[in-house]
Amino acid sequence: MPEDRSDAPARHAGPTVEVTADHAADHAAGHAADHAGIERLIDGLLPALVAKLGTLNVGELEVRQDGWRVRLQRPAGAGPAYGRRVTDRAGQRVHPGHETLGAPAPPKAAPGTTVGAAAHAGGSNGTAGSLLAAVGPGRATDYGERTEVGDREVAEAQPRPHGPIATSPAVGVFQPGSKAVGGTRVRAGDRLGVVDMLGIPQDVLAPADGIVIGVIVEAGTAVEYGQELVHIEAAGAVEAH
Amino acid sequence: MFRKILIANRGEIALRILRACRTMGIEAVVAYSEADRESLAVLLADEAICIGPADARRSYLSAPAVISAAVVTGCDAVHPGYGFLSEDETFAEVVRAHDLTFIGPPPEVLDRFASKEGTRRLLGSYGLPTIPGSVGMLRDDEHALEEAERIGYPVLIKPSAGGGGKGMRMVRTPRELESAIKVCRSEAKSAFGDDSLYLEKWLEDNRHVEVQVAVDRYGHGVHMGERDCSVQRRHQKILEEGPTPALSPAARAELCERAIHAVVAAGYENVGTLEFLVDGNGDAWFIEINCRIQVEHPVTEMLTGIDMVAMQIRIAAGEPLGFKQSDIVTRGHAIEFRINAEDPAHEFRPGAGIVERYHAPGGPGIRMDSHLYPGYEVPPYYDSLLGKLIAWGPDRPTAIERGRAALDELLVDGLTTNVEIHKALLANDTFLEGRMTTNLLDRVGSAAFLAAAARA
Numbered sequence: 001m002p003e004d005r006s007d008a009p010a011r012h013a014g015p016t017v018e019v020t021a022d023h024a025a026d027h028a029a030g031h032a033a034d035h036a037g038i039e040r041l042i043d044g045l046l047p048a049l050v051a052k053l054g055t056l057n058v059g060e061l062e063v064r065q066d067g068w069r070v071r072l073q074r075p076a077g078a079g080p081a082y083g084r085r086v087t088d089r090a091g092q093r094v095h096p097g098h099e100t101l102g103a104p105a106p107p108k109a110a111p112g113t114t115v116g117a118a119a120h121a122g123g124s125n126g127t128a129g130s131l132l133a134a135v136g137p138g139r140a141t142d143y144g145e146r147t148e149v150g151d152r153e154v155a156e157a158q159p160r161p162h163g164p165i166a167t168s169p170a171v172g173v174f175q176p177g178s179k180a181v182g183g184t185r186v187r188a189g190d191r192l193g194v195v196d197m198l199g200i201p202q203d204v205l206a207p208a209d210g211i212v213i214g215v216i217v218e219a220g221t222a223v224e225y226g227q228e229l230v231h232i233e234a235a236g237a238v239e240a241h
Numbered sequence: 242m243f244r245k246i247l248i249a250n251r252g253e254i255a256l257r258i259l260r261a262c263r264t265m266g267i268e269a270v271v272a273y274s275e276a277d278r279e280s281l282a283v284l285l286a287d288e289a290i291c292i293g294p295a296d297a298r299r300s301y302l303s304a305p306a307v308i309s310a311a312v313v314t315g316c317d318a319v320h321p322g323y324g325f326l327s328e329d330e331t332f333a334e335v336v337r338a339h340d341l342t343f344i345g346p347p348p349e350v351l352d353r354f355a356s357k358e359g360t361r362r363l364l365g366s367y368g369l370p371t372i373p374g375s376v377g378m379l380r381d382d383e384h385a386l387e388e389a390e391r392i393g394y395p396v397l398i399k400p401s402a403g404g405g406g407k408g409m410r411m412v413r414t415p416r417e418l419e420s421a422i423k424v425c426r427s428e429a430k431s432a433f434g435d436d437s438l439y440l441e442k443w444l445e446d447n448r449h450v451e452v453q454v455a456v457d458r459y460g461h462g463v464h465m466g467e468r469d470c471s472v473q474r475r476h477q478k479i480l481e482e483g484p485t486p487a488l489s490p491a492a493r494a495e496l497c498e499r500a501i502h503a504v505v506a507a508g509y510e511n512v513g514t515l516e517f518l519v520d521g522n523g524d525a526w527f528i529e530i531n532c533r534i535q536v537e538h539p540v541t542e543m544l545t546g547i548d549m550v551a552m553q554i555r556i557a558a559g560e561p562l563g564f565k566q567s568d569i570v571t572r573g574h575a576i577e578f579r580i581n582a583e584d585p586a587h588e589f590r591p592g593a594g595i596v597e598r599y600h601a602p603g604g605p606g607i608r609m610d611s612h613l614y615p616g617y618e619v620p621p622y623y624d625s626l627l628g629k630l631i632a633w634g635p636d637r638p639t640a641i642e643r644g645r646a647a648l649d650e651l652l653v654d655g656l657t658t659n660v661e662i663h664k665a666l667l668a669n670d671t672f673l674e675g676r677m678t679t680n681l682l683d684r685v686g687s688a689a690f691l692a693a694a695a696r697a
Contacts, residue, residue, distance in 0.1 A: 171292045171310045197309045198339070222313035224291040225306070226275060 164208040165216075166230040168223045172197035174204070176215050180230050184212045192230045195223060209235040242558050243267055243318040243342065247311040248282065249292075250322025251301065253612045253628050254534070255282035258320050261550035270314045272307060274300035276620040281612040290314055295622045301325040302434070304332045308339050318342040318557065324405070324624070327533040330355050344557040346511045346532045353508065357401055357529045358439050364515075364527055367503035372518060372526040375440040385422055385440065386415050392442050398422060400429035401437040404531065405624070406476030408432060411443050441528060446678040448487040448519040449473065451531075452500040453541045455512045455552055457562040462505040464497040465541050465549075466571045472666060474589065474682045479659065480666060481537035482576040483544050486637065486675025487519050496525050501566075504530070512538075512553045536579065536629065539610060543575035543633040573606075574637040576644050580611070581625040584657040585691055593621035597655035602647035606633035606640070609651075619656060627658065637675065641667055662687060665694030 168174065176193035179186055186192065186206040194201035213231040217223055245268040248258045255271055259282055262269035271286040276295035283289040292310045293300030300306060302325055311319050319336050321327040321344070330351035333343040345351070354360045358377060365371040375388040378401060389396045389412075398421055400408035408429030410421040422438065430436040449470045456462035469485035470478045484493055500515045513532050517525040538549045547569070556562070583589040596617045601609035611628025613619075619627065630651060632644035645667050648660055662682075666672045669690070671681060682690050 171290060171306055171313065173313060198305050198312065200305065224310075225293045225300075226291055 163213065164206075164210060164232045164234050165228045166192050166204050166206055166232065168195050168202075168225055168227040168229055169204060170195045170197040170202040171225050172202065172223065174217050174219065174221050174223045174229060175201075176219055176230070177204075179206075180204075180212060180215045182212055182214050185235075186210060186212055186232065204229055206230075206232060208232060211235070242560070243316075243554065245270065245314070245316045245318075246344070246554070247272055247307070247314065247316040247319045247341075248286075248322070249301065249307045249310075249319055250325060250327075251277050251280060251282065251612075251623060252626060253610050254322040254536075255280070256285070256612050257610055258322060258550055259286060261548060261554060264548070265551055265554065267554070270310070270316055272301075272310045274622075276622050279617065281614055281617065288314060295620065297325065297623065298434075304329070304335055307332075308336060308341065311336075311341050312339060316341065318344055318554075320344040320554070321533070323533050323536060328355075328402075328531070342557055344511075344554055345534075346509065346513070350508065350510045351532055354530055354532055357399070360530055361527065363507050364503045364530070367506045369499060369503045369515075369527040370525065372444075372528050373442040378437040378439055379422070382419055382422060385418060385438075388440050389415065389418055392440060395443040395445075397441045397443045398425045398438055399441055400425065400433060400435070401439055402429065402433035402435040404529075405432075406473070406478075408436075408438070409476045444518050444520050444526070446521055446680065447471075448485070448677075449478075449516065449679050450485045450487060450496070450519050450525060451514045451516045452497050453512070453514055453538070453549075454501050454504050454509070455549075455556065455562065456501075456505055456509050457556050458510055458559055459561055460505060461562045462501050462509070463562065463564070463566045463569055464501040465545050465547065465569055467493055467497055468537055468540050470537065471677045471679050472672070472681060473679050474662075474687055476679075478537065479579050479581070480576065480663065481540050481579075482574065482637075482640070483540045484571070484574065485519075488523060488525075492523060500527075511556045512549060536626070537577050539608060539629060539631045540575045540577045543606075543608065543631055544571040544573065545569055546572075573633055573635045574640040575631060575633045576640050578630045578632075578644060578648065578663045579659075580627045580630055580651070580653070580663075581659045582619055582627050582656050583625050583659045585659055585661050585687060586657075589659065589687065591621075591625040592657050593619045595619075595655050596653060598652055599654070600650070600652035601628075602630065602650035604643065604647065604650075606643050607631070607647045608633070609647075613653065627653065627656070641673070661691060665691050668694045668697050 172195040174193060174195050177191055179190055180192045186209065188206055188208045190206040191203050192206055192212070193204045195204060196202075210232040213233050215230050217227070217229050223229065242265070246258075246262055248255050248262075248269055248271045250258070251273065259269050259271065268287060271282045271289040272292045273280060273283050273289055274293055274295050274297070275291060277283060278291065290310045290313075292306040293303055304326060307319065307326065317340075319341055321332070326332040327345060328351060330348050333345065333348040333351050336343040337348060346354070353363070358374060361371040361374060373392050375385075375392065379385040379388065395411055395413045396418070398408075398410045398412065398418070408425045410425055412418045412421050425438055426436040429438065450467050451470060452467045453465040454462060455465065466483055467485055468481050468483040469487060470481045471487070472478070472480035484490075488496065496517065504513065504515065509530075511532070512534060513530055514535050515530050516528050518528055519525045534550060534553055541547070542549055552562075581589075582592045584592060596613050596615060596619065599613045599615050599617075601611060608631040609628060610631070613627055630644070630647055632640050632647055634640035634643050645664070648663055648667070651660060653660075669681075671677050685693070
């Protein structure tokens with residue numbers, strides 16, 4: 001049911017990442033170069049940028065490099081309510097049940113050639129679990145929803161990147177650890193922080209090897225069981241391209 | 242009064258508590274497991290919080306998860322509903338240690354009534370005739386055999402914790418006792434996390450009659466009449482009604498007055514139910530007390546017009562009852578049909594799946610308490626109760642007529658339900674004449690019962 005979907009922008013308040021290649025109109029020529037660009041971005045630039053955005057008090061950050069433009073944007077209304085999942089629903093659901101009992105609103109992929117994890121709006125459904133899920137010039141955001149003719153082969157040739165997410169093991173208060181910093185390389189099972197459940201710390205563990213992309217929830221925030229806390233880009237995901 | 246209540250339960254009772262909170266102007270937070278993310282209570286709630294995975298031991302039965310959820314959402318009270326942690330005195334104690342109020346009897350009251358065997362003795366000392374049973378918990382098989390011999394066969398093996406017929410077996414011989422006791426222990430262990438068992442004398446052809454009571458913190462207590470829960474399948478209630486057709490008005494009044502006198506004297510607090518077995522002579526024997534709101538509470542609500550969940554919340558908040566026994570007037574007759582996801586054609590095997598279409602019946606005197614909606618997927622992890630259909634009428638025949646029409650109108654597509662057994666009951670002479678005993682279905686077997694109804 002749609003409860004997650006309607007609430008998604010506020011409840012899964014990760015930054016929006018937008019990556020644009022200036023030569024996006026010329027697919028064939030730009031393809032190889034794009035891939036190299038994507039890999040560079042994933043490895044070097046993005047984690048640092050996400051971390052930077054996390055520490056700056058700005059809503060948006062844009063960087064240009066080699067014909068690529070990377071823009072990170074905090075979700076609307078994030079600010080202090082960032083990642084507040086359990087307590088921010090009351091205000092949103094003035095008409096209880098109306099939106100939730102209706103037909104599920106499918107997550108909308110941003111159309112056009114500018115792509116990004118705007119699909120993150122539907123992140124909780126697993127349509128675009130990772131911030132980097134849709135990086136690449138001229139590609140539709142949501143592989144499940146793409147309708148552009150001619151892109152099919154490309155879609156199938158490219159494995160859909162998955163970004164592992166460390167989730168909350170308990171209901172309590174989240175405290176990130178020293179490894180929960182953008183750009184940090186982690187191994188599966190590393191402790192990224194704890195959720196304090198009535199004074200009993202429950203470990204938040206990295207679900208896979210990779211690089212920390214960003215922490216979704218601020219320190220000291222109340223979190224529920226299974227809530228997404230830390231985004232990781234899997235170590236294998238880059239090679240898969 | 243409380244500002245914000247955590248509802249630590251699921252299904253129809255979570256919805257029922259949410260509705261009570263709404264009418265009282267109290268905020269409510271629904272605590273849910275991952276399997277209940279799309280349950281109606283969660284969808285309708287102002288606020289909801291996932292407390293753990295589908296496995297109830299890590300969600301609805303996890304005291305730390307429930308209390309942590311109440312703390313982080315800023316609640317000042319926890320409503321446990323029925324089942325799960327609703328009668329767990331340790332949980333109630335920990336709730337209080339976190340400056341929260343447990344909506345139910347205070348921990349020390351739960352503790353006093355925690356042992357079913359001890360409660361029998363306690364209330365016996367305040368004038369209730371109690372069913373003969375084992376002294377203390379059964380230590381081992383040898384002890385069980387000795388006690389059964391002393392009480393006299395047949396005996397009923399019962400778990401000390403919980404209810405709902407789990408871990409319960411009636412045995413007629415020492416040999417049956419020895420084999421059944423192992424099954425009961427394991428059932429009780431998995432259902433309640435406690436495998437303590439005791440024995441009770443089994444009365445043939447008994448009726449199950451229970452008295453609803455409410456006692457405030459200041460010792461003012463009222464009874465709200467009784468309910469007859471004799472229609473059972475393997476010790477699980479499937480239909481409840483009130484008043485009981487088993488007793489005369491005078492006998493009912495006497496039973497209810499003795500019950501309220503005994504529990505007030507014994508220091509009970511909040512809503513509770515005293516269960517009795519009524520034998521063929523019309524004598525009532527106290528068996529146990531349920532220190533919680535019960536599944537069948539709507540029967541009493543229909544008869545008295547009192548919102549029992551709201552009353553339970555008010556008592557827990559320390560408010561006085563605000564009315565006297567003479568203010569309670571019961572009107573007419575009410576029958577509750579438990580609608581379960583069970584297949585009567587296959588040994589009442591519980592089912593799960595997606596509700597494709599759903600229609601709740603209506604009309605005068607009809608109430609449907611259910612968490613179903615079209616498209617809802619009933620998870621396989623919990624009990625099979627889909628809802629309760631309650632039919633009220635100025636008299637029993639009218640309530641039966643209305644119940645019959647409502648059962649025909651009820652539509653639950655996509656799941657197999659036990660509606661057929663209710664229809665069969667409403668065609669059964671023993672039931673229609675109000676002569677049913679707890680073995681009505683089990684004596685012939687439910688399949689034979691259904692077949693007989695089909696022929697009729």
